[in-house]
Amino acid sequence: MASSDKKICTLCYDDDGTSTEAVTWCIECKVFLCTDCGKHHKKSRTSNDHKTMSTKDYHELPKFMLEISGHCRDHKKKFELYCSSHACPCCVQCVTHKHQKCQEMQQLLDILKQVKSSASVPLFEKDLKDVKEHFDEIIKYLNSRMDSSNIHKQKATEKIRSMRKSIDDYLDKIEKDLLDDLESKRSKLKLKMNTLLQQLTQRSNEISQLQNEFSKMAQCATELQMYVGLREIEKTTSQAVKYIEDLKSGGQFDENNLKVTVSSELQSILNDVKSFGDININTTPFTLQLKAGRKRSSTVPVSNYS
Template identity: 65%
Template sequence: MASSEVFCTLCHEDGSSKDAVTWCTECEVFLCIDCEKHHQKSRMSKNHKTMPRKDYQKLPTFMKEISSQCKDHKKKFELYCTFHACPCCVQCLNDKHQKCQELKPLSDILENIKSSASVQLLEKDMTVVKENFEEMIKYLNSRMNSNNGQKLKAAETIRSFKKSIDEFLNKIEEEILTDLESKHSKLNSEMNTLIQQLEQRANQISQMQGEFTKMTRLATELQMYVGLRETEKTTAQAEKYIEALKNEKSFNEKNLKVTISPSLQSILQDLKSFGYIHINTSKSTLQIKAGRKDQAQSLVQPCPGFEEIKPSITERRARKMDKPEFWQDIKTSAALY
């Protein structure tokens, strides 16, 4: 019910709406001020336990749903069956608990329950469990922080290694570019030297051609004869020089070409990943408190499982149950409720 509107159960049944102030834990009804006075004076209810409405509404929902009356028979619970671990009314004996042993008065089970050792132990158990949860959360948060640090460290390792690779590649790139420059300069130098030699000889032939033209036009026969001999000699030397160059393969084409190291090429061909990320598992260092070994046990000692029960009725009880007055007493007790 909403805390703002809670009406007296008895008045509400009579068609009026009065604010409730009290909850009777045994009648399980809300009472207004007037009804509470009558409730306290009534011989049947004057000893009932009540509680303020506000306190009742503070109870957990599942506790509000717990009734002191049997839902099947609408009678108050009087007994507790340790075999089925449940409260039962007198009429339940005939319906479900005829063969059950160790039926105890419910009042004995509930006596001093709030101050019992079970309550204190359960409070301690809940404290231990809560502390364990808090410790596990703290541990996992610590692990997350540790993993964050590991991630940053791993990323730094990757970048650092890449930087080392870049520096190494830059170094060997510089070396091969230097080698390229050296070999290119050597080729150019050799060809420039040969070009200079050829130009010198070509100029010599050109000069000789000019002189030969003048000789054929102006020289005497003797001068012409001697001139021809010298010209033939110089021309023959030039031809011999050209032939020597051809034999020495001076004009073979020398081309610059780069060959990338097979090891470096294999990086592009064989390398599929920069590396691998592993998640290594090691034993946890989490320390949690141990709970009681018996903490899962009920407040009332449980009976053996159904398959472990061997039904047996003592001779004395069997004789008693065979008597009609035994069942007559049970029926009489049920009728009183």
């Protein structure tokens, strides 16, 4: 039979499949009854003392209460006794099967008498209120901790990014220093090379001029002029050769190449630094002060139906 807010009579449905709207629920039989079946049910000797409730009240009961039966699951008999030792209701057969050694057996009716009007009802109602307040306070506290956690995350993120910026700024600075040094040394090399080239070009031009003058000298000069001129050329070429040898021995022709050596400390970052840092969770004790509840005592029997 489908479960919905509108219940149909169990007896009518089981009898001929009629879907008559139920108005009553029998707690003992665990069946829904329409108006007519409810009247017969109340007149029957076997069920005239059964407790019933309207279907409206039935829907307002908690689910766990709807699952509580007044009959023993093992023996299908009505609960009549209560075992204080095991805190559970019993049928007459339970006594002979499971509770032979139990001394504190009482009539279930005596245990349940005036239970709704007992002092336990407001106490448990207050317990529910207190526990609910505890949950509300804890949830509020944990939500505040969530907000705090978000703030801590934001601060940690800012710290990480600040450190990254500091590292970037520092690397930019030492990179600039190195590039400036590179440019400075290159400029010095360039100046030195340009100066040497100018000197060599000047000497080369002087030799070229002598070459041009030598052919004219050979054609037009007198013997004396030729003799003196050759001596002058010999002197000039000797000086030029010596100049070249001096430059060579002085390392002026050595090849000068720029080479960069990265700092070993900086290089070690790639080898030694494995992470940017560590994220740890620091645990502090729970500090929320909860209102103390009452001391528990067995004010009412707790039924165990398992």
